[in-house]
Amino acid sequence: MAYADLRINGDRLNSTLQSTCSSWGAIVNSTGMRRLTLTQEDKEARDWLVQSCKELGCDVKIDQMGNIFATRRGTLKDAKPIAMGSHMDTQPAGGRYDGILGVQAALEVLRTLHENKIETRHPIALIDWTNEEGARFPGAMMCSGVWSTKSATGLQECYKITDSDGINMQQALQDIGYLGTTPCDYRENGLESYFELHIEQGPKLEIAQKKVGVVTAVQGMKWFAVRVSGVEGHSGTTPMDVRSDALVTASRLITAVSETAGSTKLGVATVGVISNDTQSQATIPSGVEFIIDVRCSTDQMVTDLHTAIFHRFDEIIASEGNATRYEVVRTWGLPESIFHNDCIAAVRAAAVEEVGEAMVMDMKSGAGHDAAWTSKVVKSSMIFVPSKDGVSHNPAEYTSPEDCALGTQVLLQAVLKYDAGIIA
Amino acid sequence: MAYADLRINGDRLNSTLQSTCSSWGAIVNSTGMRRLTLTQEDKEARDWLVQSCKELGCDVKIDQMGNIFATRRGTLKDAKPIAMGSHMDTQPAGGRYDGILGVQAALEVLRTLHENKIETRHPIALIDWTNEEGARFPGAMMCSGVWSTKSATGLQECYKITDSDGINMQQALQDIGYLGTTPCDYRENGLESYFELHIEQGPKLEIAQKKVGVVTAVQGMKWFAVRVSGVEGHSGTTPMDVRSDALVTASRLITAVSETAGSTKLGVATVGVISNDTQSQATIPSGVEFIIDVRCSTDQMVTDLHTAIFHRFDEIIASEGNATRYEVVRTWGLPESIFHNDCIAAVRAAAVEEVGEAMVMDMKSGAGHDAAWTSKVVKSSMIFVPSKDGVSHNPAEYTSPEDCALGTQVLLQAVLKYDAGIIA
Numbered sequence: 006m007a008y009a010d011l012r013i014n015g016d017r018l019n020s021t022l023q024s025t026c027s028s029w030g031a032i033v034n035s036t037g038m039r040r041l042t043l044t045q046e047d048k049e050a051r052d053w054l055v056q057s058c059k060e061l062g063c064d065v066k067i068d069q070m071g072n073i074f075a076t077r078r079g080t081l082k083d084a085k086p087i088a089m090g091s092h093m094d095t096q097p098a099g100g101r102y103d104g105i106l107g108v109q110a111a112l113e114v115l116r117t118l119h120e121n122k123i124e125t126r127h128p129i130a131l132i133d134w135t136n137e138e139g140a141r142f143p144g145a146m147m148c149s150g151v152w153s154t155k156s157a158t159g160l161q162e163c164y165k166i167t168d169s170d171g172i173n174m175q176q177a178l179q180d181i182g183y184l185g186t187t188p189c190d191y192r193e194n195g196l197e198s199y200f201e202l203h204i205e206q207g208p209k210l211e212i213a214q215k216k217v218g219v220v221t222a223v224q225g226m227k228w229f230a231v232r233v234s235g236v237e238g239h240s241g242t243t244p245m246d247v248r249s250d251a252l253v254t255a256s257r258l259i260t261a262v263s264e265t266a267g268s269t270k271l272g273v274a275t276v277g278v279i280s281n282d283t284q285s286q287a288t289i290p291s292g293v294e295f296i297i298d299v300r301c302s303t304d305q306m307v308t309d310l311h312t313a314i315f316h317r318f319d320e321i322i323a324s325e326g327n328a329t330r331y332e333v334v335r336t337w338g339l340p341e342s343i344f345h346n347d348c349i350a351a352v353r354a355a356a357v358e359e360v361g362e363a364m365v366m367d368m369k370s371g372a373g374h375d376a377a378w379t380s381k382v383v384k385s386s387m388i389f390v391p392s393k394d395g396v397s398h399n400p401a402e403y404t405s406p407e408d409c410a411l412g413t414q415v416l417l418q419a420v421l422k423y424d425a426g427i428i429a
Numbered sequence: 430m431a432y433a434d435l436r437i438n439g440d441r442l443n444s445t446l447q448s449t450c451s452s453w454g455a456i457v458n459s460t461g462m463r464r465l466t467l468t469q470e471d472k473e474a475r476d477w478l479v480q481s482c483k484e485l486g487c488d489v490k491i492d493q494m495g496n497i498f499a500t501r502r503g504t505l506k507d508a509k510p511i512a513m514g515s516h517m518d519t520q521p522a523g524g525r526y527d528g529i530l531g532v533q534a535a536l537e538v539l540r541t542l543h544e545n546k547i548e549t550r551h552p553i554a555l556i557d558w559t560n561e562e563g564a565r566f567p568g569a570m571m572c573s574g575v576w577s578t579k580s581a582t583g584l585q586e587c588y589k590i591t592d593s594d595g596i597n598m599q600q601a602l603q604d605i606g607y608l609g610t611t612p613c614d615y616r617e618n619g620l621e622s623y624f625e626l627h628i629e630q631g632p633k634l635e636i637a638q639k640k641v642g643v644v645t646a647v648q649g650m651k652w653f654a655v656r657v658s659g660v661e662g663h664s665g666t667t668p669m670d671v672r673s674d675a676l677v678t679a680s681r682l683i684t685a686v687s688e689t690a691g692s693t694k695l696g697v698a699t700v701g702v703i704s705n706d707t708q709s710q711a712t713i714p715s716g717v718e719f720i721i722d723v724r725c726s727t728d729q730m731v732t733d734l735h736t737a738i739f740h741r742f743d744e745i746i747a748s749e750g751n752a753t754r755y756e757v758v759r760t761w762g763l764p765e766s767i768f769h770n771d772c773i774a775a776v777r778a779a780a781v782e783e784v785g786e787a788m789v790m791d792m793k794s795g796a797g798h799d800a801a802w803t804s805k806v807v808k809s810s811m812i813f814v815p816s817k818d819g820v821s822h823n824p825a826e827y828t829s830p831e832d833c834a835l836g837t838q839v840l841l842q843a844v845l846k847y848d849a850g851i852i853a
Contacts, residue, residue: 096709096712097709097712098707098712138709139709139710140709140710140711143710145710145711169708206665206666207663207667228710238821238823239631239795239796239821239822240699240722241630241648241650241697241722241797242629242631242795242796243819244697245690245697248687250687250699252683252700253683253687253700255680256679256680256683257684259676259677260680260681263669263672263674267669267670273667273668274669275674275710275711275713276714277664277705277708277709278705278709278710279676279705279708281701281702281703283520283521283522283701284521284593284701284703285562285563285564285701285702285822286563286652286701286702286722287562287563287564287699287796288520288521288701289699289822296710298665298710298711300665371663372666373665373711396662397663397666398661398662398663398664398707398711398713399661399712399715
């Protein structure tokens with residue numbers, strides 16, 4: 006069989022994706038998912054994945070951040086693997102496609118290679134990255150970030166990050182048996198290249214009536230954990246004009262985040278997490294914390310937007326005329342990522358072969374992905390398939406079985422083309 | 430001994446208050462308290478209280494809401510008790526005096542009567558009311574409210590109220606062994622009258638340089654649980670101008686609560702509790718809930734203020750121009766309470782005897798108290814002692830040992846005067 010004729014099994018892909026989602030983390034009475042990283046649901050999905058890869062003869066390694074690397078041998082001596090992957094964790098109320106599709110597609114590619122007894126030159130690896138969502142342990146794309154070593158947040162620092170129950174990441178990894186010993190470092194556990202199939206999570210493909218997005222870059226993003234301090238007091242006996250209410254000030258700041266992003270048109274800015282120290286109806290809040298997520302096409306625009314936001318914060322604090330104040334207590338970021346031409350070309354060639362040039366478009370990613378981190382240290386790129394109505398991070402997230410299969414087929418052929426060196 | 434010469438033991442009162450606070454619920458390295466209702470700390474404090482009252486020969490009853498009634502016999506046949514009491518639960522970060530002082534003072538009065546072998550005409554009772562703070566189970570003064578049967582929230586409804594861990598009140602009562610069988614109903618477990626010593630929780634006594642407040646009324650108050658709904662979405666791919674961000678809209682509404690209270694000068698309004706359904710930094714919030722606490726001198730002013738607030742909410746929602754909306758999902762209230770002249774006169778006479786007329790002032794309470802509910806069904810009044818800097822619901826809450834002892838002495842003499850019928 007000519008490798009160019011090799012086809013993935015779309016039915017197997019889609020039925021495996023749906024049945025594993027139904028088994029581990031399904032939200033009752035919906036197609037929504039709640040599979041927070043390193044929970045029991047995640048553990049069971051991981052155990053199934055590891056077992057499935059072993060059945061294909063893959064060598065499976067777990068690294069220090071719980072990232073799973075399942076590798077199928079190639080014929081070249083000492084070559085590093087061409088990897089495919091994404092993540093299997095979800096938002097607290099997410100869908101069945103964000104991340105999960107990319108890992109299921111990688112498994113389907115391995116299965117297709119296995120049953121057709123294909124010999125590739127490079128080893129071919131599947132990767133499941135830990136805590137891409139950052140929904141349980143703050144810090145999205147955390148573990149591909151550690152692996153790339155370009156993230157400002159290192160291994161030991163990540164181990165100490167706690168969830169809302171006070172459990173730290175190291176403990177959580179240990180609890181589910183995924184605190185591995187393989188170094189979480191691309192220099193010691195390296196790759197030849199990395200391909201990630203993902204749903205678009207936005208409406209552009211659908212609006213343009215295209216089938217496949219060839220992703221050339223990921224926008225820059227930065228998060229800021231902000232703490233507003235005020236003065237606690239009794240809600241019934243403290244006159245309005247002597248209050249320093251941290252929640253009222255935080256409310257003005259959160260409004261300003263949205264208004265500044267809207268008026269400057271530099272990008273998007275969102276507050277998705279808020280917490281209040283006291284949480285009592287009869288107590289004036291003395292401490293409120295929230296996280297700002299800023300994303301723009303370029304790193305400079307990210308800087309310009311957060312500078313404008315904090316400038317507005319300073320004006321608001323000055324105008325409060327009370328004792329409230331704010332400080333930025335933590336930041337994370339993912340610099341703008343430009344994907345590699347070799348990988349982009351492999352994806353484009355595979356996509357055009359499958360659906361024709363008219364149905365393919367180049368695009369930038371608005372969302373962050375593990376491929377953004379891998380691209381800092383190995384050749385990388387991504388394949389996007391359409392998201393219905395552009396909806397994601399929501400139980401209504403949907404990508405058709407045909408599009409899931411199409412993306413997986415493009416992934417297979419992109420990997421084979423890269424392996425054959427016919428696009429370099 | 431003439432009853433008018435009877436004196437409480439201030440040293441015993443203060444050392445008992447401090448040592449029991451240190452034992453059950455103390456915040457480490459401060460004089461702050463975290464003794465949430467029906468927790469292990471509360472159970473241990475209750476067990477100690479019950480034991481202490483039994484040692485004085487009191488009959489102890491636990492009612493269906495866990496309210497503790499410890500009664501010392503009187504000489505009159507079939508007379509109902511004159512009660513003294515308050516609550517032993519605190520805010521999540523509260524102090525050692527709010528509520529706790531009133532129960533400790535009642536115990537000290539019982540001890541004084543016991544060791545001096547005083548025979549009163551009426552039985553004299555100590556009451557520890559459950560969940561006055563409403564900090565663990567929303568709804569302040571909950572169990573005196575059920576007892577008075579004037580609260581809109583009845584016994585069965587309160588049983589179902591859950592804390593943030595999903596434990597309901599009935600379960601929590603059962604778990605600590607305080608789900609009693611005495612009817613929680615003033616008609617079946619009645620009182621002759623009720624006196625409550627409490628710290629002012631505001632700065633008025635201190636500013637006026639007075640020692641004792643004779644409380645004549647409690648301001649009206651109402652709470653509203655508000656839910657803001659929006660549309661969930663991805664923070665990186667959803668343009669600013671198509672968002673319906675529930676947290677941004679909630680922030681505008683919370684700002685309006687504060688601004689409306691400030692501009693109308695009708696009273697005070699506070700948002701002390703906020704929660705966000707999704708709590709993920711990469712997700713546009715789709716649902717936010719918060720609680721508004723409104724308090725004014727009169728019920729009419731409460732109505733005027735919340736009407737103005739919701740009018741402003743409607744304007745904001747209309748101006749958002751997106752799909753966010755709000756609804757009021759739950760309300761509670763405590764109508765304005767006017768105390769009874771017989772009890773007010775007993776307190777005033779006792780206070781003037783102790784410190785002279787110049788150091789005593791009549792006042793209204795800005796905070797709600799269990800006495801506000803008891804006053805709906807039995808003659809009631811309160812005694813206030815100064816709060817340092819007016820601070821309460823905060824670890825910095827402080828009332829001097831001298832003022833604690835003074836308030837307790839006034840409580841003793843007010844009860845004795847009422848019992849003797851010399852002020853009626």
